[in-house]
Amino acid sequence: MSGIEQKTVSSDEAGMRLDRWFKVHFPGLGFGHLQKLLRTGQVRVDGKRADSSTRLLAGQVLRIPPLGIELKADDRMNARPKSTKLTNDDRKAVEDMMLFEDSMVIVLNKPAGLAVQGGSGLKRHLDGMLDAFTDSKGNKPRLVHRLDRETSGIILVAKTRQAAQELTKAFRHRNTxxxxxxxxxxxxxxxxxxxxxxxxxxxxxxxxxxxxxxxxxxxxxxxxxxxxxxxxxxxxxxxxxxxxxxxxxxxxxxxxxxxxxxxxxxxxxxxxxxxxxxxxxxxxxxxxxxxxxxxxxxxxxxxxxxxxxxxxxxxxxxxxxxxxxxxxxxxxx
CATH class of the missing domain: 3.30.2350.10 (Pseudouridine synthase)
Structure with a gap:
């Protein structure tokens, strides 16, 4: 990771403890270092300080500082910039999954076997593939919910921050x-x-x-x-x-x-x-x-x-x- 990230808590992560969320998303991050990041306010939830036992709510936004020094070696290698060929391959693969697209939303048909988000040992996942759609301002489409790796079918992607907030709100209030x-x-x-x-x-x-x-x-x-x-x-x-x-x-x-x-x-x-x-x-x-x-x-x-x-x-x-x-x-x- 080369800079600060903003990640939105999905509907199926509601109720999860903050330290468990980090364990799922950043398995190479040491417990002691996470505590230091929390203690110094570098990790924030909706702009506010939090501790490891904080229960997350769907739609909350987590501020995550650079964590590269704490990631495993294979994770650091996976974080290197992709070649143009890999980026083009990812774009083509995602485009082939598209069932619907407009200026705010993409609806994908995720194939079975493709992980939605990264984890230890995973070299290819949907969240990473969406990097190929990052615009000139650094804005990248955002996942607003998840599917299990072996489950196929519908998954929503927001193209804007507003869309991500509204879609996450719909999941949280069960208006879907x-x-x-x-x-x-x-x-x-x-x-x-x-x-x-x-x-x-x-x-x-x-x-x-x-x-x-x-x-x-x-x-x-x-x-x-x-x-x-x-x-x-x-x-x-x-x-x-x-x-x-x-x-x-x-x-x-x-x-x-x-x-x-x-x-x-x-x-x-x-x-x-x-x-x-x-x-x-x-x-x-x-x-x-x-x-x-x-x-x-x-x-x-x-x-x-x-x-x-x-x-x-x-x-x-x-x-x-x-x-x-x-x-x-x-x-x-």
Whole structure:
């Protein structure tokens, strides 16, 4: 990092402690050095001093000073300026993902396997690829929410600071609808339902676990689901809607009702279950559609993403036809 950065807290990071946020985003930063940065006011939240236990709110802006001396060697190498070829390659790759663009917003169809933000050992991620769109004034498009690395589909990018603030506000106040498609093991009963639990991070396994109300860092999570089609009692095509926006929420909730998402290596928990032939053992979760007020204050953004290749293969094998799906099925209550 060559200078001061400003990063916006995403909706699914709401409630996270400040020190944990740094651990996620800057794993090479030493704890002692972070404490010094906080103590001297070099790290700020919405322009104010903060301590390591500060709970973050969606939409808050973090001031981050240069941290290069504390990053691991491989991270420092990754921070070197990209060649023109790499920049052009990133621009082309992002342009190929575009589903919608105007003067304030870009809507991308993120492929499965591409990380949204950097981490230890990650050389390529969407946030870094957006550097290719930095303008002459140094303004770069900003991510306003996240998707898991293996989840494909809709992700919003703000082209201006105003757009980032308005979109983040919409997420924070839940003035948005996100619809996911998933392939689950078995068929949930009832066919339409509501899942409400508390979730907390399981540090030992880098996943979320069902928690009790009042546990440290436990957050309330609510998801809605609706079975669209099924293949006998083996598999079901399900629409899912996260009412809240917690990390791994849909994946943890599907496992909680004993119908985990196909290909989920963190949460699949059905014993003696065999994957049907012809179906790839990859996460079958698509951020299918987003409906959100346009940051200009006029109109609505309503964009849908197609099935990724591995999910389309499964749909074809099972005889499920996307053309038969009607958008009214997105109305999960």
């Amino acid at each position: 609808r996100k619809i996911y498609w998933a392939m689950l093991a078995g068929v949930p009963k009832p066919r339409q339902g509501r899942i409400s639990t508390f979730l907390a991070r399981d540090e030992s396994e880098e996943r979320m676990r069902i928690a009790r109300h009042g546990e440290d860092e436990a957050q309330h999570a609510v998801s809605l689901y609706n079975v669209v089609e099924q293949s006998a009692q083996k598999l079901s095509w399900v629409t899912m809607k996260p009412v809240t926006g917690r990390t791994h929420q849909l994946r943890a909730h599907a496992a909680h009702i004993h119908h985990p998402i196909i290909g989920d290596d963190k949460y699949f928990n059905v014993e003696n279950w065999e994957l049907p032939g012809g179906i790839q053992n990859r996460l079958h979760l698509l951020a299918r559609r987003i409906i959100i007020p346009h940051p200009s204050g006029h109109g609505t953004i309503d964009v849908s993403a197609p099935l990724p290749p591995h999910m389309q293969q499964t749909w074809n094998l099972l005889g499920f036809d996307v053309a038969d799906y009607v958008e009214e099925q997105d109305e999960i209550d």
